[in-house]
C-alpha cells in the first residue's frame with residue numbers, strides 16, 4: 001500500500017523496540033515492523049503481551065508535526081480504525097467495541113491492544129510516535145487481566161495476517177486523514193459511537209486508587225470523565241477500566 005514500508009521479521013523481542021531502533025536511525029514515517037512472534041511482547045502499564053505464532057504483531061512509525069499531547073490523538077485514531085477493520089472482517093452482527101483508551105473488544109472480550117510510545121524534542125514537539133498493535137487472530141491467552149478472544153474464535157477462522165494488516169491500514173489511512181484535516185473532534189465522536197461503557201457503570205483501576213461510577217464523557221484531550229458513586233468528578237488519564245458486563 002503506498003505510503004507504508006513493511007519490514008517483516010520471523011521472531012523478535014518486541015516490534016516496538018525494533019521500530020524504535022529504526023526510528024532513531026532515521027527511518028521514514030510509514031515504516032511498519034511486523035514479527036511472526038515476539039519473545040518480549042510488551043503491553044500497556046508494564047505488562048507483557050503473549051505473542052505466539054499465528055497472531056498479528058506490528059509497530060508503525062509516525063512523525064506527525066505537532067506536540068506530544070496532540071499526538072495522543074493517534075491512539076484514538078488507531079482504535080477507531082481497528083474497530084472498523086475488525087468489524088469488516090467478522091461475520092455481520094458481531095459486536096466490536098472500543099474500551100478506553102484503545103482496547104478492541106469483540107463480544108466484550110479483548111481481541112486487540114495498542115502500545116503507543118513517543119519521543120519529543122526540547123520544545124515538546126514530536127520526534128516520532130510508535131504505534132504498536134497486537135491482534136489475536138488465531139489464538140488468545142487464558143488467565144489474563146481482561147478476558148480475551150480471537151478473530152478465529154469469534155467466527156472468522158483462517159484469516160491471513162496480511163489481510164488483517166491491510167484491512168487495518170486502509171481504515172487507518174482514512175481516519176488519520178480525517179484527524180489531520182479536521183482535528184480530534186470527529187475522532188472523539190467516532191470513538192464514542194463505538195465505545196463500551198459510556199454512560200454506564202465502570203470500575204477504573206489506577207496505580208494509586210480504584211473508582212466505581214458512571215463513565216460520563218470522553219474529554220477533548222482523550223481523558224475519561226467519571227462521576228463516582230459518591231458524586232465526585234474524577235478525570236482519568238491512565239489506568240484500566242472494567243465496564244459492567246452486559247447480559
Ligand code: BTN
Pocket residue numbers: 013014015016017038040041042043044045047049056057058059103112113114115132133134135
Ligand atoms: C495492551 O493492550 O496492553 C497493549 C498491547 C500491545 C501489544 C503490541 S504487539 C506489537 C507491539 N510490540 C509490543 O511489544 N507491543 C505491541
